[in-house]
Amino acid sequence: MTNFFQVKKKSQLSNARLGLITTAHGKINTPAFIFCGTKATVKSVLPSQLKLASTQIILSNTYHLMLQPGPEIISKEGGLQNFTHWNGPMMTDSGGYQIFSLGYGSVSEEIKGKNNNTKRKSLIKITEEGASFRNYINGDKVFLSPERSIELQRDFGADLIFVLDECTPFNVSKKYTEKSMYMSHRWAVRCKNSFDSKFRNYEPTFGSSGKQSLYGIIQGGVYEDLRKIACEETCSKDFDGLAIGGSLGSTKNQMYDIFSLCENYLDKSKPIHILGIGGLDDILHGVSSGYDTFDCVSPTRIARHGIMMSKLSSNGINLNNSKYKDDHSSLDEDCEIQEINKFSKSYIHHLFKSNEMLGMIILSIYNIWFMNKFFEEIRISINENKFEEYKSSILSNLVE
Numbered sequence: 001m002t003n004f005f006q007v008k009k010k011s012q013l014s015n016a017r018l019g020l021i022t023t024a025h026g027k028i029n030t031p032a033f034i035f036c037g038t039k040a041t042v043k044s045v046l047p048s049q050l051k052l053a054s055t056q057i058i059l060s061n062t063y064h065l066m067l068q069p070g071p072e073i074i075s076k077e078g079g080l081q082n083f084t085h086w087n088g089p090m091m092t093d094s095g096g097y098q099i100f101s102l103g104y105g106s107v108s109e110e111i112k113g114k115n116n117n118t119k120r121k122s123l124i125k126i127t128e129e130g131a132s133f134r135n136y137i138n139g140d141k142v143f144l145s146p147e148r149s150i151e152l153q154r155d156f157g158a159d160l161i162f163v164l165d166e167c168t169p170f171n172v173s174k175k176y177t178e179k180s181m182y183m184s185h186r187w188a189v190r191c192k193n194s195f196d197s198k199f200r201n202y203e204p205t206f207g208s209s210g211k212q213s214l215y216g217i218i219q220g221g222v223y224e225d226l227r228k229i230a231c232e233e234t235c236s237k238d239f240d241g242l243a244i245g246g247s248l249g250s251t252k253n254q255m256y257d258i259f260s261l262c263e264n265y266l267d268k269s270k271p272i273h274i275l276g277i278g279g280l281d282d283i284l285h286g287v288s289s290g291y292d293t294f295d296c297v298s299p300t301r302i303a304r305h306g307i308m309m310s311k312l313s314s315n316g317i318n319l320n321n322s323k324y325k326d327d328h329s330s331l332d333e334d335c336e337i338q339e340i341n342k343f344s345k346s347y348i349h350h351l352f353k354s355n356e357m358l359g360m361i362i363l364s365i366y367n368i369w370f371m372n373k374f375f376e377e378i379r380i381s382i383n384e385n386k387f388e389e390y391k392s393s394i395l396s397n398l399v400e
Contacts, residue, residue, distance in 0.1 A: 003022055004021065004022055004023075004213055004240055004271075005019060005020070005021050005022075005240075005241070005269070005270060005271045006019060006020045006022075007019050007268070007269075008020055009382060009383060011382055011385065011387050011388070012385055013385075013387075013388045014288045014289075014290075014387065014388060015263055015268075015288065015289055015290030016031075016287045016288055016290065016378075016382050016387045016388075017030075017290055017292070017382065018030065018031075018379055018382050018383060019031075019271060019292050021089075021160075021271055021292075021293075023089040023159035023160065023211070023213070024159055024209070024210035024211045024212075025081055025087065025088055025089045025090065025159055025209070025210070026056075026087075026088050026089050027089075028056045028057050028089055028293070029056065029379060030271065030292040030293055030379075031283075031287050031291070031292055031293065031294075031375055031378050031379060031382075032056050032057065032292070032293050032294075032375055033278075033283075033293070033294055033295070033296075033299075033371045033372065033374075033375050034057050034058065034059045034091055034273075034293055034294065034295040035050070035055060035057075035058045035059065035295070035299065035300065035368060035371075036058070036059050036061075036295060036296065036297045036300070037058045037059060037060050037084070037086075038060065038061040038064055038297070039060070039061065039064050039065065039068075040060050040065060040074075040080060040083060040084050041084065042058055042300060042364070042368070043300055043304065043360075043364065044300075044304070044357065044360050044361045044364050045300070045361065045364050045365060045368065047084065047085050047086040047087070049365050049368075050086070050368065051088070052337060052339070052365070053337065053365055053368040053369040053372055054369065054372040054373070054376070055088070055368060055372060056088065056089065056372075057088060057089040057090065057091060057159075057160075057293075058086060058088070058090055058091070059090070059091040059092065059093065059295050060080055060090065060091075060092050060156065060158065061092070061093055061095075061098075062092050062093055062094055062095040062149060062152050062153055062156065063093075063095040063097075063098040063133075063144070065092075065152075065156060066095070066142070066144075066152050067135055067136070067137055067142070068137060071151075071152050071155035071156060072155065074155060074156055074157070074208070075155040075156075075157070075208040078157070078208060078209055079155075079156060079157025079158070079207065079208040079209025079210075080092070080156050080157055080158055080209065081157065081209050082209065089159045089160070090157075090158040090159055090160070091158055091159065091160040091161070091162075091295070092153050092156050092158040092160075092161050092162070093162050093275075094149045094153070094161070094162040094163055094164040094165065094191075094217075095131075095144050095149050095152075095164060096149075096162070096163075096164050096165040096166060096167050096184075096217070096245070097167050097245075097275075097276075098133070122134050122136060124141065126166060128183060128186070129145055130143055130144050130145030130146065130148070130164075131143070131144050131166075132144075144164065145164070145190075146163065146164040146187040146188075146190040146191045146194065147190060147191075147194045149163075149164040149191065150163075150164075150191050150194040150195050151194070153207065153212070154202055154206075154207040154208065154212070155207070155208055156207065156208070157207040157208035157209030157210065157212070158207070158209075158212065159209075159210075159211070159212060159213065160212070160213050160215060160241065161195075161207075161212055161213070161214055161215070162214070162215045162217060162243065163184075163187065163188040163191035163192070163214065163215070163216055163217055163239075164184075164187050164188075164191055165184040165187060165188065165217045165219060165245060165246075166180045166183065166184050166187075166219070167219075167245055167246050167247075168180045168181075168219065168221055168246055168247060169247055170221060170222055170247035170249055170250055172221075174221070174223055174226070177219075177220065177221040177223060177226060178223075178226055180219065181219045181220050181221075181226055181229070181230055184217070184219050185230070185233050185234075188216050188217070188234065188237060188239075189237065191214070192214065192216075192237055192239070195212075195214045213240035213241060214239055214240050214241075215239055215240065215241040215242060215243045215273060216234040216235075216237055216239035216241075216242055216243070217234070217242075217243045217244075217245045217246075217275070218230045218231055218234050218242065218243065218244050218245065218246075218262065218266075219245060219246040220246065221246055221247045222247060222248075222249045222254055222258065224257075224261055227258060227261055227262055227265075228261070228265055231262055231265035231266055232265055235265070235266060235267040235270075239270070240270070240271075241270050241271040241272070241273060242266055242267065242270050242271070242272050242273070243272070243273040243274070243275055244258070244259075244262055244272070244273070244274050244275065244291070245275040245276075248277075252281070252282065255277075255282065255285075256285050259285055259286055259288075259289040259291070260289060262289070263289040263290050263291075266290075268290060271292045271293065272290065272291045272292050272293075273291070273292065273293045273294070273295070274286050274291050274293070274294045274295075275295065276295065276296055277294050277295075277296055278294065278295075278296025278297070278298035278299060278371075279298075279314060280309075280311065280314060280374065280394060280398060281314060281394075281395055281398055283374075283378075284378075284391045284394060284395065287378055287382075287387070287391075288387075288388075288391065299364075299367040299368060299370070299371050300364045300367060300368065302316055302367065303360060303363035303364040303366070303367045304360045304363075304364065305320075306318055306319045306320040306348075306349075306352040306359065306363065307319070307363070308331065308332075308348075308363055308366055308367060308370070309366075309367045309370040309371065310370075311374075311394055311397060311398065312397055312398065312399065313398065313399055313400075314398050314399070314400055315400065319345055319348045319349050319352060319359075319363070320349065320352050320353070321349075324345045324346060324348070324349040325346060325349050325350075326346060327344065327345040327346050327349070328344045328345070328346050329344060329345055330342070330343070330344060330345075331343055331344070331345060331348065331362070331366055332366065332370075335366065335369060335370075336369075337365065337366075337369055339365075340362045340365050340366055340369075343362055348362060348363065377390065378390065
């Protein structure tokens with residue numbers, strides 16, 4: 001795509017930058033956050049409410065949509081945008097994360113040592129050809145190859161799509177991580193070949209909803225030499241965009257070390273995405289390294305548990321706490337969305353104590369607005385050559 005990505009401005013003191021991604025369904029000003037609508041919906045939030053909260057782009061999950069409702073249903077409606085009535089840019093992941101999560105559990109479970117045998121049984125086998133799972137809906141065997149992943153994402157029609165990879169956990173050996181990385185490189189080549197070729201009624205690089213852009217994924221775990229190899233190999237394949245995936249370590253320092261390492265070997269002419277990162281401090285460090293987009297389920301997931309995002313706490317503010325029972329202040333006096341800001345913390349506290357869904361809806365919209373506002377402030381600070389000052393001010397006030 002001509003001018004798919006443009007760097008508009010670069011910070012004078014770091015690699016932080018302003019960019020613009022142009023898609024068939026609109027433009028994305030970067031740095032930007034991508035909200036997860038795993039099953040073709042951001043839970044409990046209407047597309048119009050996403051727009052009201054200044055959302056630019058959302059993400060859906062290839063693995064889940066493959067199983068239900070299925071790619072043919074979505075393709076017949078002209079892609080995810082028509083299917084969901086989200087009239088804006090969309091991203092789909094490749095299904096690679098499910099290879100990890102079905103085999104090892106979620107990232108948080110892995111780090112906390114909460115892996116269990118039930119989840120391990122969902123993943124049958126990973127081979128050179130692809131990955132076999134058990135369908136969590138009906139137990140049928142499901143096979144996902146690199147070519148099938150691209151075909152599915154063609155049918156879903158998202159603007160930004162990914163190669164299939166194996167997301168290795170941090171607690172496996174370096175030998176396994178290296179073997180997996182090279183297999184992911186071979187899978188990426190197969191994905192690129194499939195993406196560049198015609199199939200069914202689609203022209204090269206077009207999906208059910210128009211022009212698509214393909215991202216390559218950089219693996220290598222926590223090992224610096226492997227990350228360097230993965231950066232150089234992935235950058236050599238002329239993907240439209242790049243993504244940093246896989247295990248980023250068990251501590252924030254490990255993560256930031258990987259951020260710093262990769263920024264030295266990446267093609268800066270491409271948009272760079274960080275998979276699965278949603279902490280404010282982590283985002284700020286990623287932006288410093290020159291990374292453009294981030295995705296994570298956390299803003300809406302924690303909202304469904306009564307937690308509102310805050311620049312004062314990395315864990316957010318838990319409105320279930322009894323001290324908010326008689327707190328009649330507004331949710332956030334700086335929030336421009338009056339439809340939700342008119343409610344008091346006391347009322348939100350009541351809704352969660354009463355198990356009323358409205359509390360989840362209000363906080364979900366608020367957290368989406370908060371994250372979008374946070375990124376807007378990041379972009380303004382870069383434009384004004386004040387990003388490092390902004391970053392320091394946020395990190396100095398952010399407590400665990």
